[in-house]
Amino acid sequence: AQSVTQPDIHITVSEGASLELRCNYSYGATPYLFWYVQSPGQGLQLLLKYFSGDTLVQGIKGFEAEFKRSQSSFNLRKPSVHWSDAAEYFCAVGGFYGGATNKLIFGTGTLLAVQP
């Protein structure tokens, strides 16, 4: 079955510290992988995506993620967190398993708090 696991429900980091949010997936075909960020009461903003090619993907706001096929992981990283990064982060996997539409399956999200 297709699924996405985000093991950390809630993470708190100090401003300026590095960040890594974990994401593991299970997918029956070549996965397309995404990270989205959601601020309170808002929709989702795409941070970055991986379709193919270089396994280290750069995104907006200084985020990057690395696709590791052997570990079925797509962890999100940022070297120095800013207070404005406090939000909820969703990992998603998509592709064409069982159909021709890029349906997304979302993880349960990781809520990031940033301490001053």
Next chain:
Amino acid sequence: GAVVSQHPSWVICKSGTSVKIECRSLDFQATTMFWYRQFPKQSLMLMATSNEGSKATYEQGVEKDKFLINHASLTLSTLTVTSAHPEDSSFYICSASRDRRETQYFGPGTRLLVL
């Protein structure tokens, strides 16, 4: 580019009434639009996928007669919650993509409260 809007941003209605939510792609043509539901502190659950000019495809467990989806043009999809009940209260988010194989761009969401 790739901006998606939703209207209204929030709505309160009485139980038994119907509510329509609009999703528009402002600067691109969306062949495919998706509707999601998000419960408090939970993830997004896909409700249905709609392709312009054809009937929506609903996910298992989603009542198609209760959640009517229309995708009449390449820039507009609507979700109508019919005979709304308090348990339908939720955050509804749409997304749109230029092609069924492309990245999805999300709207800001519509918060529905049914009294």
